[in-house]
Amino acid sequence: MPAPGALYLVPAPLDFGCTTPVPLQQVMPGGTIEVAARITHWIAENARTARAYLKRVGEIVPLAQPLQAMAVVELPREVHKKGDHAGGFDARPLLAPALEGHDIGLVSEAGMPAVADPGSSVVRAAHQLGIRVVPLVGPVSLLLALAASGLNGQSFAFVGYLPQQPGPRSQRIRELESLALRTGQTQLFIETPYRNAALWQALLQTLRGDTRLGLASGLTLPGEHVASRPVAQWKREAGGPPSDTPAVFLIGP
Template identity: 65%
Template sequence: MTGRLYLVPVPLDFGTLRADASPPPLTEVLPQQVLETAARLPAWIAENAKTARAFLKRVHAVVPLQQPLQTLAIRELPRPPKGGTRTIPPEVLDALLAPAVQGQDVGLVSEAGMPAVADPGAEVVRRAHELGIAVVPLVGPSSLLLALAASGMNGQSFAFVGYLPVEDGARAARIRELEALARRTGQTQLMIETPYRNPALMQALLAHLRPDTRLSVACGLTLAGGWNRSQSVQRWKLERPGLPADIPAVFAIHGG
């Protein structure tokens, strides 16, 4: 019998906390079932083994791991090629999933939030299905869905469009394209940016969106001091709130 691939959510605070800040207790953001499942898994697939170990240390403080951390098999996803689209060769995916094929349960984790959502782990999940490995998603935070729910925008029809172009002209064109789509279809458009570019993206959105277009920003979700706000571009321009350049944010636009 094959093992199962568990999609294990992690907190949204990794890489976002200042040196003097304490992370929120795991029990505030993850159900007990997730912690108990994570504590018993012998094998893991992660973007970064160091981050995965840090997560498991926090799990151990709540639910003791069933075997020592240093004995767990943590395999890393390969780094994406520069300037290219990530495609992990089947033989690499097979090596990552080998413990499951051999009968062990395996955990898949992202750097933050839900694995395989806006995350390269999706390729692992697809290969697991092809190999006949059962996939078990566990309950946990997803910044995209939390931001959408808090936006008051259309939750019946929405699209996550990822990162916008960095070059000014291409970014402006993409913003106008997404705005036109949102107005024509009523579909909410969700996007993210590398945190240090948050202020630049916000400035571009305010410069190129129509005044009556609705813009939502959710920043530092589930963290102490996290916030979200959803209002017209015109009102955003009047208030001009500062946007941190070191905390992840989710941006959303809607036709109004």
């Protein structure tokens, strides 16, 4: 029996859906690009965007195989649409090539797979099967936003998406603000870009004036914007998140 391959967690650049991609060398370490170039088996959130990413990798480091020969398996739709962080999906069959000795790359559409993106089920399955898990270095929007916010980086929580309906959304905002002010723990969350404006207005209307609100959008992109201010100051100034760019929102004392 061959020795098992490894599962590599391969970050992707944060320019997914943007008109102009960022040069890969500016946001991805050379070592990560080299590892990605030699992997021939992939588990992806979306096969088409994974191949587009690998094409960019191949323009820097020659791929071990032509794109058409790459084995790219998509996570089931219910996994990458609803998430797999809470369990319930058995990803062990997807890792069969690793048991045959092949390294496998796990990739999402942007950032680090399994962090605010699908992939946790695959990582859990690798541990169950005794397959080595290797996280590679690359952009993670949540940590970039936290570091740039000036909020508490010693205690923080990512809480995913807030409710879409106005009433439950405002209630959730108040809950997160109370937790942040009581414990000092920074609360991070995200939203689908076209709903950024609605979430922003709800934050300004619901949060206390002295609560600090951080906003980080377009991270690593030419139009990157990061700001962190008390809500009262945000209300006096024009601005807010764009409706076509992913953003990270942060609440803290």
